[in-house]
Amino acid sequence: MTIEFSFLGKLERVIAERRDAPAEDSYTASLLASGPQRIAQKVGEEGVELALAGVGSDRSRVVAETADLIYHVLVLLAAHNIGLQEVVEELKRRHQT
Numbered sequence: 001m002t003i004e005f006s007f008l009g010k011l012e013r014v015i016a017e018r019r020d021a022p023a024e025d026s027y028t029a030s031l032l033a034s035g036p037q038r039i040a041q042k043v044g045e046e047g048v049e050l051a052l053a054g055v056g057s058d059r060s061r062v063v064a065e066t067a068d069l070i071y072h073v074l075v076l077l078a079a080h081n082i083g084l085q086e087v088v089e090e091l092k093r094r095h096q097t
Contacts, residue, residue, distance in 0.1 A: 008084060011071070015078045028075060036079050042072045 015028055022029035031039060050065040077084065 008070075008074070012074055012078070012084050015074050019078050031075055032079055036076070039072065039076045039079050043069070043076050046072050 015032075018026050018028040019032050022033060031042065046065065046069040050062070050069050053061040053065045056062075074084065077087070
C-alpha cells in the first residue's frame with residue numbers, strides 16, 4: 001500500500017502562509033493569532049476526541065478526529081516555527097535506538 005504524505009507538506013505550507021500573511025476569514029490565521037495556549041488547548045481537545053472515538057466502532061469518526069488532531073498539531077508546530085521534517089527526524093532517530 002502506498003501512502004501519499006505530500007499533502008501534509010502542502011498543508012504545512014498553507015498553514016505557514018496563514019501565519020505569515022493572515023487572511024481575515026481564515027480559521028487557521030485566527031487560531032494562530034489566538035496564541036500558543038489556545039492552540040495547545042485545541043490539540044488537547046482533539047486528542048481527547050480521538051481517544052473517545054478510538055474506543056467506539058465508528059471508523060469514519062476515528063478518521064475524522066485523527067484529521068482534526070493532525071491539523072491542529074501542524075498549527076501548533078507552525079506557531080513554534082517547527083517544521084514537520086523536524087518531527088520526522090526525531091521519529092527516525094528514535095527508530096534507530
